Amino acid sequence: MLSEFREKAPVGAEELSVSFEFFPPREGLSAEPLMNAAQLLSQSHPAFLSVTYGAGGSTRERTIEIAKELVHKTNSPIAGHLTCVGASREEVDAVARTYWENGVRHIVALRGDAPEGSGGFVPHPEGYRNAADLVRGLKNIAPFEISVAAYPEVHPEAVSAEADLDNLKAKVDAGATRAITQFFFEPETFLRFRDRVAAHGINVDLVPGILPVGNIAQAMKFAKACGTKVPAWLQDLFEGLDDHPRARSLVTTTVASAMCKMLKKSDVKSFHFYTLNRSEASFALCRLLGCRFY
Template sequence: MKEELKFSFEFFPSKNAEDEVAAWKSLKKLESFDPQFYSVTFGAGGGERIKTDSFVKKIKKESNVPVAGHLTCVDMSKDEINDIAVNWFEKGIKRIVALRGDVRKPGEQYKPHPDGYKNAADMTAGLKKLANFDISVAGYPEIHPDSKNKELDLDNLKRKVDAGADRIITQFFFDENIFLKFRDDIAKQGIKIQLLPGIMPIQNYKRVKNFSNKCGTSVPAWIEKEFEGSEDNPDVQKMIGSSIATDLVKKLQKEGVNEFHFYTLNKYELSYAVCSRLKSYKNFLKIKKEKEKGEIRI
């Protein structure tokens, strides 16, 4: 019997009140899919951190969906990170996405805070000592941009898992074979925790292409070809992006993957469209299978 299709969704703190209203609308729209959790990214700088804290607590208070707050090592001491985590735990927020975090300026090398956690593995171990947190960590099917090679990247992931991580959420990708190879690679490392594929429905091709270049995600030539001539037509781009994401998830379903983490960019439309199509597709397959068995007549 196939497992039920499950989803989770990532949001980021809004810059202003208008954007927050739009983000909240998106969050509430996606509640109809009974998400496993929402995650909220953690920005650099005190002001951004306050926004993350506020948004995480609002979700906890006003939504029935569990929320996972991101925490990063960048520019923070252990005490600062621990204080946020303990405060969340006391408020009933027991899920955390533990990340090393990105440097503020392109080209800079990451340097841990002198009194901080060295990396995500170190943070994961520290948070697990504080309380019984459910901790997600990041996985990179095409390796982290700062990693010298795949072997070192997998070693780093193994350290995060050994430190107590409960699941891995991957960087987004556009080729199912890249994810499946990554799944095989981590299995060879003895990693057995939950692996969630990160799905980025393309809303704006140029923006996603630039972001992909920065984070080391390859964009297949056929996808670039799909978007040719659509530069001035955002609606067409969204239709193409929705179709590509839906097909990617369907291919992964055939390989036994049943839970997916969507990077929403605070806009529900594409994630909503993809998840709706997937739910309909799943029901279609169920009816088709029952018909073939002679259990129902259509």
Template sequence: MSSVHAQQLESINRHLLDIKGKIDVSFEFFPPNTEQMETTLWQSVERLAPLDPKFISVTYGAGASTRDRTHDVIKKIQQQTSLSTAAHLTCIDATEQDLINIAKDYWEHGVKHIVALRGDTDPNQPQQLNQPPLYASELVSLLKSVADFEISVAAYPEVHPEARSAQADLLNLKRKVDAGATRAITQFFFDVDSFLRFRDRCAAANIDAEIVPGILPVTNINTVTRFAGLTNVSVPAWLTDSFEGLDNDATSRNLLGANIAMDMVKVLSKEGVSDFHFYTLNRSELTYAICHLLGKRPQQTTASSPI
């Protein structure tokens, strides 16, 4: 290791002491499909709850069964813990009245933060219920017409796969913010510079909303590569090479995944990022370790209500 690199690393590590107690985190989960997955979910929520996240969100997809599972999980967390919850809501496979009814139901149950998304279209079902489909900016406006929700939206440092151009994608984000969104959570990424360049472009476009990096700790490179292919995320060669030969070595994969995510977070925090959104995949171990490194640790005087 060169002396310059060693000095840079030492500077970043010292910075972690400076930011202790000044970082906010949020966690994303998905609704479980099986009894075993439900057990894993609640174990993860219990493990991460003492870290006092800003909020936790639960994903949402098209179809009544997925919607119902999301509603059930969100309401249970809202009712049985002290955590602040954010419900994902998509436009796909729902009419405007459906969306209004869902929003009212959430508000009545104390869920006042929505992650507003257009949602992914299903190529096998081209005829969606709402034709023409709403866009996320329109969903933000609709939600604001129902109640004064806190609204987060999605952002894409490497450009949404359906966007005509990077500039068009940026303008779409501005429309969502102008409609009332207060936070943009990014798609996961592995190129820190791409996030920093995107943040600069948002500032230049007068996008007045917090840009929160989405962090995905990698434990299975094949799964991540599949996700990345669907979302226009670059998977660098060094990342793929790092996991080569570890298919049957879960322990090493976890250690490597935690180390990679920690390095990203260190650099981002040094660049002034104070909020991080973790895609947990309903597992808590790596996210907990990274938060510990950031100084986001359980407080003896506060505890979440039992689930």
């Protein structure tokens, strides 16, 4: 039985790539939990640690500070998110230059979500029109590594699945080297999307975004915002576990591990974990996948 959890040939960092996403804590809250989680997870030699950028650039200064601190407190490459919502090209370019000056060589380039209640995304009159336009602009500033977003279940604002793939291709053609997917809850969702991406002539490293479900209500809220389907079996599995945190943690790891292992058997070699600034689930999943921490 225990052999099920042991790799036939241990997978090292050179064969399996992982990365981890964090978000800046709200103003007034300590960044210590984030830093502790990042320092632990950096021992897996990740491809990068990324820091998100709030809607409309609302966390810009905190994102820059957290990214700068991670550069100095971990041995991992750091990726800073950057959006073009509500900002001119000059303002966005200034953030990119600040990243570079602080040792951040990788940017996750996103169109970004408009601030809540604003009525949706409208390009700044002096800004970048979309994520593809942003990628092109960043390439003119410095030789950044650039990741972009992909949506296995179609972006909520896309007019069609085909148009969504056209948008992804535009971002890759503009210079992106990696696409990180929105989270999903069944491996087939990613595998079907991978086939569609290849059929659309998009040649890029496609990395599945993995969200270990620690709180089903929170996961459903996130899913509604980004158009991700939450299968009924998953909702049923977590029903009644709010008062049993230890059992819930075991279920979280078991479900996410099963999905990751199925993806790995389908030749997926890179995983991006949405950590929610906690290390436990991602740490356990990486160990179960065969990562070694040093």
